[in-house]
Amino acid sequence: MKTDFLKGLGLEQDAIDKIMAENGKDIAAEKAKTTKVEGERDNYKSQLETAMESLEKFKDVDPTTMQGEIDNLKQQLKDKDDEYAAKEADRIFSDTIKEAIKTAGGRNEKAVMAMLDMNALKESKNQSEDIKKALETVKESDAYLFGSDEPFKNPVGATGGSGTGGDNFSAIRAAMGLPAEK
Known part of the structure; x- marks a missing residue:
């Protein structure tokens, strides 16, 4: 739509500006939709080309x-x-x-x-x-x-050096140099 067309209808400049602004919004929205659809189209073209190239590789393959x-x-x-x-x-x-x-x-x-x-x-x-x-x-x-599981039959007793089997503490104290316990 052109401004001259609206002036020819006898509209005031303020009304013409408002109409043109609203028309511009509609045109911008439609351009955005068109740009989106064109992007999708280009994407599909690219996918198709890639698929065709991939299929070309399998052309000579025996199933x-x-x-x-x-x-x-x-x-x-x-x-x-x-x-x-x-x-x-x-x-x-x-x-x-x-x-x-x-x-x-x-x-x-x-x-x-x-x-x-x-x-x-x-x-x-x-x-x-x-x-x-x-x-x-x-x-x-x-x-x-196998190891023997029977108990030991020869227990070992004390092996003290005195032979009497008596007071072992006295012998230990003497070995340590301590006086005999009273």
């Missing part, structure tokens, strides 16, 4: 080969998981055996473990009971591998 490679990688991951699970199970089994040997009073874990049928114990359904039974069997056949 069956790609699927075979994906399956191969999945199998490798499964194999690694199985290997880790087996190692963890072996570690837990080994720790269980060692703890049972300590509890049974074994003197040397390696020597006692050499006497056990580890494969049979590993495949056992009730491992803790079978380990205890196997350790009892080894304890009976090779008792030297």
Whole structure:
């Protein structure tokens, strides 16, 4: 809208200025909307170009080969998981055996473990009971591998130097250079 058009209608200058100001606000709002839409359009164009370039890279890819490679990688991951699970199970089994040997009073874990049928114990359904039974069997056949759990049968008495077994305090006081106690 132009000012000359409004003057031709016979409007006063004050009314024309107000109309033009309001019209300017509407035009500015529409320009802002247009600028926003143009920015979005440019963004979509850029995304489309990037997508087209990415798709161009896959133009010569064979899907069956790609699927075979994906399956191969999945199998490798499964194999690694199985290997880790087996190692963890072996570690837990080994720790269980060692703890049972300590509890049974074994003197040397390696020597006692050499006497056990580890494969049979590993495949056992009730491992803790079978380990205890196997350790009892080894304890009976090779008792030297285990510490003695019976009390000492030869107690040691006083080993005083006087032989009388009498007043030990007097001997101690004399050794320290103190007078005899009265």
